[in-house]
Amino acid sequence: MLAGAAVLTALVLALLTMAYLRPHRLAGVTAGQWIVGGGLILPIPILMLLTGTALVLGEQLLPRGEVAYRAEARAEQWAWRFSYPDVPGLPVSETLHIPAGEPVDIAVTSADVIHAFWVPRLGGKIDAIPGHRNVIRLQADEPGIYRGICAEFCGPGHETMQFRVEAHDLETFKSMMAGAAP
Amino acid sequence: MRQGDKIALISLVAGFTVWSVGFVALYGLQALGCAYGWPTHRAVLILAYGILVAVLAVPAFWPLRSDGEASATLSVAALWANRAALGAGVLVFLPVTFTSTCV
Structure with a gap:
């Protein structure tokens, strides 16, 4: 994605530079050719490729079948509360703990208005809707801290409604869920 | 405003108006089908897609006579706007015919 963007940026900058430094080389290109070439032929395949990629990735985020790890995210103005249905004794926390390298189903809901759960580095986002339960499947490939935000404007505290996701190696995660400190 | 100008003006916005209505309709059909568990959900979405593309094709291939x-x-301008709406409809609505609908 970054490489593709770099190539396109370089192409546009090269054309712009040529328009200033060697204008005669571009003099043969008519206005119509610029519009059709730069406005249709160039962007349409790129947009179709990006859309196709988004559709495939979107399908992969769908929670099909069962996974071993589940969490619940409850949004409220203006905080996130995470709990684990398989470990009911664990206190509700503002940090989501997940195992690295394993898919986790996160059931997202809201106590008041519509929010949206989004951890940009882990992929897709999903709405948190009062009275409704949306499930998103995420996987952190490496242990670490991933920042999450509310991605749907939800009132004056919206921009402060952030959270963290801590991805632990599997053994640490299992011991945490068993009640030990991480 | 003359009658011909009025019709041309309506034609200018016709394609993308149908596109907008179609977008909301497909969204609604997708949500209703999931909520009520329609057994023919996919067929309904494909049918709606076909109808929308057919309706969008009318102003895209049927230029107005000007006076x-x-x-x-x-x-x-209307002809090309309506062709753009048809292209947008064919591409943007297509995923309802094959991607996952309900989880």
């Missing part, structure tokens, strides 16, 4: 300079200019 003056203003309506002639508007008619050309």
Whole structure:
């Protein structure tokens, strides 16, 4: 994605530079050719490729079948509360703990208005809707801290409604869920 | 405003108006089908897609007859706007025919 963007940026900058430094080389290109070439032929395949990629990735985020790890995210103005249905004794926390390298189903809901759960580095986002339960499947490939935000404007505290996701190696995660400190 | 100009003006926004209505309709059908567990959900979405593309194709391939300079200019703009709406409809609505609908 970054490489593709770099190539396109370089192409546009090269054309712009040529328009200033060697204008005669571009003099043969008519206005119509610029519009059709730069406005249709160039962007349409790129947009179709990006859309196709988004559709495939979107399908992969769908929670099909069962996974071993589940969490619940409850949004409220203006905080996130995470709990684990398989470990009911664990206190509700503002940090989501997940195992690295394993898919986790996160059931997202809201106590008041519509929010949206989004951890940009882990992929897709999903709405948190009062009275409704949306499930998103995420996987952190490496242990670490991933920042999450509310991605749907939800009132004056919206921009402060952030959270963290801590991805632990599997053994640490299992011991945490068993009640030990991480 | 002359009658021909009015029709040309309506034609100018026709394609993307149908596109907008179609977008909301497909969204609604997708949500209703999931909520009520329609057994023919996919068939309904494919049918709706077909109808929308057919409706969008009408102004895209059926240029207005113009009766003056203003309506002639508007008619050309309308034709290409409606072709853009058809292209947008074919591409943007297509995923409802094959991607996952309900989880």
